[in-house]
Amino acid sequence: MRLSSMADYAVVIMSAAARHCGGTRVSAGQLAEETGLPAPTVQKLVSKLTAAGLMRSSRGVGGGLKLGRPPAAITLADIVEAVEGPIVLTACLDETKNDCTLEGCCHVRAHWPVVNAALRGALAGVPLTQLAEDIR
Numbered sequence: 123m124r125l126s127s128m129a130d131y132a133v134v135i136m137s138a139a140a141r142h143c144g145g146t147r148v149s150a151g152q153l154a155e156e157t158g159l160p161a162p163t164v165q166k167l168v169s170k171l172t173a174a175g176l177m178r179s180s181r182g183v184g185g186g187l188k189l190g191r192p193p194a195a196i197t198l199a200d201i202v203e204a205v206e207g208p209i210v211l212t213a214c215l216d217e218t219k220n221d222c223t224l225e226g227c228c229h230v231r232a233h234w235p236v237v238n239a240a241l242r243g244a245l246a247g248v249p250l251t252q253l254a255e256d257i258r
Contacts, residue, residue: 147186
């Protein structure tokens, strides 16, 4: 499994925003500059992260972006799901699709929810505070 570039970039953006936590608001332009990501990409992802409640945006003097909740209360799973939607490893776990040709004879299908929950749990166990640490 591999995260999409957009999910990866969202993690980078949120980590940069977390390093400003408790300080002044930050602009999408500042986040683009700090992360090296193109400004249009940052703006697109900030929109998704704001819609998911992970960031808050305010206009005007003193406006900008802030985290939607404390960084310790935001997880890697939250960020990935804000960009990608629910974490679903296989098509048979996606309740909106019923197009598996093996559905009638598959002996593994019943096990996928456990595997999916383990993966989501692992991602949910990584708080943004940990991702924002500088461990060079």
